[in-house]
Structure formats: structure tokens, C-alpha cells
Amino acid sequence: MLQHVHLLTLTHRHAKLKEIGEIVAAFESEDKLQERLTALRQSQKVDELFYLSTCNRIILFFTTDREVNDAFRKGLVENATTDAIGEMQYLQGLKAIYHLFEVASSIDSLVVGERQILGQFRDAYARCREWDLIGDDLRIICDRVVLAAKDVYNNTRIGEKSVSIVSLAMQQLRRLKPKTDARILMIGAGQTNVLVSKFLRKEGCERLTVVNRTAARAQSLAASFPQGKGIALSELENYEEGFDIIVACTGSAEAIVTPELFHWLLAGDAPDNKIVIDLGVPADVAESTTSHYPFHYVGIEQLRALAEENMSFRREEIKRAHGELHQHLKVMENSYRQRLLERAMAGLPAEIKAVKHAAVNNVFAKELDKLDPEAQDLLMRMMTYMEKRCIGIPMKAAREAVLG
Template sequence: MSEQKKNRIRPLRVSPTGKDPLEVWVVGINHETAPIELREKLAFPSGELGDLATRIIASTGAEEVVVLSTCNRVEILATGSQKLELAGPLTEFLSGEAAMRTADLNDHRYVYRGRDALKHLFRVASSLDSMVVGESQILGQLKEQFRIAADHDNVGSLLRRCFEHSFRVAKRVRNETEVATKAVSISSAAVDLARRIFDDLSGKTVMLIGAGQMAELAAKHFMGAGVRNLIVTNRSFDRGVELARRFDGTSVPFDRYQEYLPMVDIVLGSVAADGAILEREAIAPVLRGRRGRPMFLIDLGVPRNFDPTINQVDGCYLYDIDSLASVAQDHRAERAKEAAKAEVIIHEESDSFWEMLHGNDITPTIVALRGKLEGIRTSELDRAKTVLRRMDPEDREAMEAMTQAIVNKILHIPFSVLKDLAREQDAGGASEAKDFVHHLFELEMLYEDKSKGG
């Protein structure tokens, strides 16, 4: 829109509702911007995410908040007044949780707002921003952590619409591209790493520490790679037994799993823990029991399950989740063409949703304004019906067409201005102009939150 047109309307704006338009923000870190040593300081258990979002709202000025915390990312998705800069307060909150200087976190964080924040959310939901492109776990995690925030009343109509649309975008990406045709995940990448270490896994014994979704996927891929000896240990013994039975494995008590380590070639850890559950001191007797055979440990935990210094012990080879980067890069290369198709979809969806998000707000105004002027037109024609009856039918049709054309010409500029403002990155102009038009023409319109059911 031209500056001349902007200057014509901006002096007229008022805000009768007294409420500023909202802006969408994303502040976070992920596997590409921060090492695991930092990510594990900000790894929040699912059970804490609802209360965490409540505290963020109370301390930052944000109006809606969803916290996303996975092994590869920690993000705050928030909305707040367009007059409020949220990147600083949200970063300060995260740095406080990590007990680190805000300046240090600034070196690793990313910030998105407005249309860019929507695009980022859609990329995350579609697993285009994942370490392993095409993995399916992130969408489930996104849905679950959104539900937690909603259950704690931390989500309003704007974030709800954004998240629900991100789920639809992810479905479209999976239906229209082959980015996820081959079952991939962090767990499958871990098994691929094990296959690089051992040419043949058929004679190896694997222990899974943890029995959650990540461990279950790992078990599936290990068995598919030829592993026949599987040991499962889990804090919930029954859950460990259930997982082991599904794959014809053995379950051992969590408090005694270290007794079985000497017979294990590959150990995969994926439990939620505040700190390491396997310390370096426990490894020496294990290696003596293995009589010189090396042991490989793959740590998928965030925070990490295994003491990082274990890697310094001779005969022990430890890989954490960031070690999967090379394997993930191979997956990314395989999916480059399909990922490019998916990026086109993301671009289309973020643009169309942005325009819909703000364009929908002006559509009732456009309809109401046209209805107001059309009512005036028909009313005046009705008042002149005595004169019109004396006119020939062709002349009456010409009069009808002429008055319709007058209304259309009057509406052309205000409609153009409203639509242009709705497409701008700063959508506040559309809201202010809409309010002004309603008061100027005394339009009647029912305001309602369409995101809520009846």
C-alpha cells in the first residue's frame, strides 16, 4: 500500500475497544543453535509445562503461552500486545530457569514474530525443523503439549487457531509429499548409528533403559536390524515387562539393571531423569566382566542419562543425541527433494493463514459496510418509486445499475485500504481502521469468538 494512502487513514484511527491487537512470538533453542549441555538445563518434564506457562504469563506480560520441550528443542510460543516486545522478557525467563546469564542464552536463542512465527510453527509440526526430517514424534509431542497448556487455561483463541491449523498443515505435508514415507525417528537414527558401529547386529545383545515411545521405536528398529537378544529395564516394571514381551525380550528390575550390563553390547538410554543414572564409577566392573569386549552406549536422554565422562574410559564408546547429527544428515539428504515440496506448502499455508487470520477480522466489516450503503441505496430508490414508475423499463434498469455503480465506487477505496492493512506484517492498522469504520458509519455487527463451540 502506498505511503500516501497510509497517511490518509492513520490520522483517523481510534481504538474504542481499548484492547491492543495481539502478536505471535516464538523464542527458543534447538539442536542446531544450542549444544545438549545447554538444552538439558532447559529440559522441562511434561508434568511441569502447564504451571510453567502460567508463570511465564504472570511474569512477562504474555497473554497466551504454550511451552514445547523435547529432546531437541525448548520453545515458548506466546502472544502479547503488539505494543509489547516479548523477546526480551521470554529470554530472561528461560535464562532464569537455566541459572545462566541472559547474554549467554542470547548467543543460542532464535526469535520469530508474526508471520515468521507462524511459518516456524508449521515447519516444526511438519517435522521440517527436526534433526531427523520426516520423523513423526514431533507432531504428537506438539499436540500433547498444546493440550497441557489449554488444560491450564493458558491458551486463548489466537494460539488455538494457530496450533490447530499447524496440525492441518502437517497432515497436508504428509499427504502431498513423501517426506515421511520411510519410518524415521530419533530412535531409528540411533539404530542406524549402531549398524555403522557393528556391520552385523544379529549376534549382539541390546539393553533398553526406559520403556517409553522412544524405547519402543528403538526396539522395533533393532529387531528389524537383526537383533535377537533384547533386555528392557524401566522404573515401572510392568511396563518394562510389557515392552519386552512384545519383542520376545527379557525384562529386568530397574534397581538391578547394572548387574546385567556385562552381557550387553549396546545400551540405549531414554528415560526422563534429572541427572545421570549411570555414572563413570559403575563402568569399571562392567568392563572387567566383558573381558575386553567394547561396550557402546547411546544416550537419547535430555537431560542426559549417562555421565559424559564415561566416554573417557577405555573400551567404552558413548554417543549422545547430538552425535546422531551425521546420521540425521543422511536422512535429510535422502528427503531433500520432498522437503523442498513441503517447504512450498509451508510458505503457501503461512501466507494464506496470515491473511485469513487478519482478513477474517475485516470481512464482517466489509459485509456490514456494503449492507449499510446498499440499504441506503434501495431505501432512496423506494422513496422515488412514484417517479420511477413513470420511467420506461430500460430507464429503470439503467437507474438501478447507475446507483449500484455509485455504491461500488464509494466502497472501492475503503475496501482496498482495509484489505491492504490486513495483509501487512503489522496487522494493528486493520483493527484500528475497522473500528473507525464501524463508528463512522454506525455499523451493527455481532462480535464473537468463532474458535469456541456453542
């Protein structure tokens, strides 16, 4: 059963991102994804088709009675110039379905426990249904995949204990309980500090000074804070307003916060209760600064160790997640068997009605004409009753046999 279900995939586990990108481009270039997938189904190479691409994987999940060999793969996209299609991992039947379970529940993700992949799966599923690529078989399977993934997130702790460096850094900051009116000095305005700024706004912080090589970029990032301002990095050595918290993340190859600069930035304050969060790689705060002054320091190596510890916790939860998925796989098999039964029995009511019609109008027509109206009415009501019962009995028996 379900041997007509197939999956081709290439992920971060088996290939370089460049190779994955080549296959994605073969399908999605020139905004012709819908056109190419529709053509693939209309060519009758596949009966139903689900397509998913993310930053580190591509999946083709489909039904066909054809052999999925090298020739089949090469024919998936016309005029494809990449050889990576031939490198795609191939799974069939329940193994293919179970892999889809693992993907949607983030067990197979680069970052285990991240819920983003379920949203991506649901969006791709909705799009393929809208494009009329999904039929009855993949509908049953994909609906169960979504339910299974939800149960993994709800019934295990696979999503607990953050593994994001920014989230962990902000957790450390929260534990130090800074004042809401703390003076925050942010060095760098890249993507990492953009994420940090979102956290700070959510926490109600108001006083933010952003320092960046480009002043305009710094001012843009600081503009969303009530008391926000941006200055150029070259002006940092003249900054006199002091700080309570420093958040540093730049691409500099050399440490920016030296002991001398740190002393200047203190503006006469004691260093004891100051907080410094250094997310730079390499570090933006010189080691001599951390060893010379007694402040609260949160560094990238400390956060990485914590992230790995949390990831180990999530990996342990994978065992429980597999238990959830195996239960859903059994339910999905039963649902599919029952659906096969419904399809097979779909013509039964019409066939029984035809038997009744033949009996009344052909086989026993003469005998019925000899009966008085009351007898005819009684007989027709009896036959209608038996017709309904004859439809229900075999369907019930077959359903019980399938579920058993």
C-alpha cells in the first residue's frame, strides 16, 4: 500500500546550498514555478504533486505508478542544466511519508525545534492546492502531516530552551534586571543588532544610542525609540553621555572597545553594575577590557556553549517526537485504507438501485401489475427499506475489516 507515493529531496545534510539553489532555480526561475509544476502534472509523469523549497532544502512529493529512475528525474524539468537533480535523495511509500513528518515537525531541520518550517509547509501545501496539484491521496497525507507536527510541538519540549544567540543574549540581559530607563549604547547596526533592537523595544526600553560606520544607518535603527539617536563610529571616542548597557556586534577584525575607550565611555561612573553584551565574531570587546574592569560581561563563547547545551536538550526530545509521529503514521494508514474503501464502494448505491429498478420494471413487472395499489405501495416501501439496509451492511462490514 502507498507504494505509488514518492519523495525526492536535497537538503543541507546531503549537499551544498549551491546545489540546492540550482534545483530551486530550475523550477522557480522567471517566476514560472506554477507553469512548470502544472506542466509536470499535465504530462502525466505525476498524478499529484507537492513542492516545497526553503533556504536549505527542496522537496518534491508526488504520486505516480511510473518507475522513478534517472530518466524520470531528468524529465522533471525541461532543459534543466544542473546535475544536482540526479543527486536528490529518493524515498518511497511509508518512508517518504515519514520523512515529510520529520520535516514538518523540525526533526530534520538545521535548527531542531524551530516552528518556522511548519508554516512554510502549510503555505506550500495551500499553494499547491490552489494550483490544482493536490488530489485526494496527497490531501489525506498532508493533512495528517500538519496534525502530526502540531502534536510534536504541543506534546514534547522540542521547541523549548532557545538556541538562537540573540534570544539567549537577551535572556541573560533580562536576568540582570536593568532599569527601564537604562542608557543603552549599541555598537553596530547589522542584522544581529536589528534583532536586538526589536527585543529592546518590546521590553519598553527608550534610551538607545546607535553607533555605526555609517551615521545614516545608525540613525535609521535608532529612530523607532523615543530617545533614540545615531552617530558615526568615528564619533565614539568623543561620546560623553555615559552608558548602562553596551551591545556590540560589528564585522571589525580588531576589538573596538579597548580599556582606554571603555574608561572614556564610563564618563566617571563606576563599572561594577555596567552590562556589556558582546556578539561580535571576533569579539568587539578586548580581552584586556574584560579582565581589567569588573562589569557584567556576556560573550559569544558563553552563549554558544549555552546554545549547544540547549540543542542537546532538544535532541533528547526527538525520541519522544518519534513516538508521536509513529502514532500519526498508523492513523494515516487507517485513514487511507478507509478512503480506498469509500472509493471502491462509491458505486454500490447506484448498483443496488439498478437491481431494484430492474426487479420492478422488468423481472417482476407482470406480477406487480396484478397486485392492488395498497399491496404495491407496501411492496415498494419494503424494497426501499431493504435497499437502504443493503447499502449500509456491506459498507459497515468492510469498514470494520479495514480498521481491524
